[in-house]
Amino acid sequence: MSNLMIDVDNLTKEFKSHSSRSGLKGAFRDLLTRNYTVHQAVDSISLKIKPGEMVGYIGENGAGKSTTIKMLTGILTPTAGNVRINGMNPHKERERFVKTIGVVFGQRSQLWWDIAVQESFRLLKKVYNVSDEDYKSHMGLVIEALDIAPLLDKPVRKLSLGQRMRCELAAALIHNPPLLFLDEPTIGLDVLVKLKIREFLKELNDRYQTTVVLTTHDLTDIEALCERVIMLDEGKIIYDGALSQLKTSWGEGKQIQFHFTSPKTREELLETTGSELVVWEPSENANSWTANVTNDEEVISVLIKDVVADHKILDLKLLETSTEEIIRNIYEEGVIHG
Structure with missing residues (x-):
């Protein structure tokens, strides 16, 4: 049976x-x-x-x-x-x-x-x-x-x-x-x-x-x-x-939100991380920036270590693409996963 x-x-x-x-x-x-x-x-x-x-x-x-x-x-x-x-x-x-x-x-x-x-x-x-x-x-x-x-x-x-x-x-x-x-x-x-x-x-x-x-x-x-x-x-x-x-498999990377103790510019942040590893997006608050990175544990760990070493931060938050968004993207793109 x-x-x-x-x-x-x-x-x-x-x-x-x-x-x-x-x-x-x-x-x-x-x-x-x-x-x-x-x-x-x-x-x-x-x-x-x-x-x-x-x-x-x-x-x-x-x-x-x-x-x-x-x-x-x-x-x-x-x-x-x-x-x-x-x-x-x-x-x-x-x-x-x-x-x-x-x-x-x-x-x-x-x-x-x-x-x-x-x-x-x-x-x-x-x-x-x-x-x-x-x-x-x-x-x-x-x-x-x-x-x-x-x-x-x-x-x-x-x-x-x-x-x-x-x-x-x-x-x-x-x-x-x-x-x-x-x-x-x-x-x-x-x-x-x-x-x-x-x-x-x-x-x-x-x-x-x-x-x-x-x-x-x-x-x-x-x-x-x-x-x-x-x-x-x-x-x-x-x-x-x-x-x-x-x-x-289908999450389109991760976002890391950094809240610094003082305002930062994109140039300052790129000096720390380089332009190839991360895309920086500002928020309305000049002290807060979001780093868009690939869904790779090593890349994420290195990024956080380098930013913390060069800049004083108050808080950071790691965001994932939601399951709902992932599934919607799969249907919209017509991806068949065997």
Whole structure:
């Protein structure tokens, strides 16, 4: 038996849609024979995820992220390819399979709108056949960590978006699944709620080694939770690897902000660093300058050492290109990373 939580090979999903002909003549022809166009939402992707990994699955709108998640959870049937989740086929072993996964779709609810949150929890407890003892011990921790005890008696329709999403996450974990799919779980939430959810997911992963697959447009979620990122473009995987490696490979250098004790000129700074190593940019404050350098540890170390040796400084700050900016540049330049 494979030791992989997710094992996907050449997964493909095609959607067929009707294409209308123009004009009255075309309309009559459509009555007899229809034209169809085929859109390949997911194009022969392969990926392997081990138990306990937290993986970010990212891409632009229409890249195929949600379609992939729906196939992995058994909602959609693939056009081609093989899927094994925790040793099971999601489509052929449906009843046994759903007991091993939790799913949260940011824009869909699994809670009943007009009844209290705890009543929804009790219904889901029955659906998943969770014992009273397991429910009490596990959900006690979940409810406390997500701070939803004051919400249990409220109908779902009276909850704010942030409150509802915390309850949705708790509902997906009633049966303590080893695998959790999160599709835009923090969409529209304020910063404090996002932080609470991130902290909870880290604790869940530490305590139970829960495997988490996270799709989101909020890259701060990815940076906070995931060491590995899979990037999708037009249905194909264009990057699968460490988030740190993505930054190293595609970050366009670093910036170092120096705040000196007295005003400096570009000529003074170039005498220290030379024109080939660094590009200096002034700020509105003549005491502050920013050095633009290549993403090389040795170059950065030498630069800081030389500047500190020649000039008195009050402060310095090392800035990296943000993950969001790196990913935007990759898509804009059309770079395919194998």
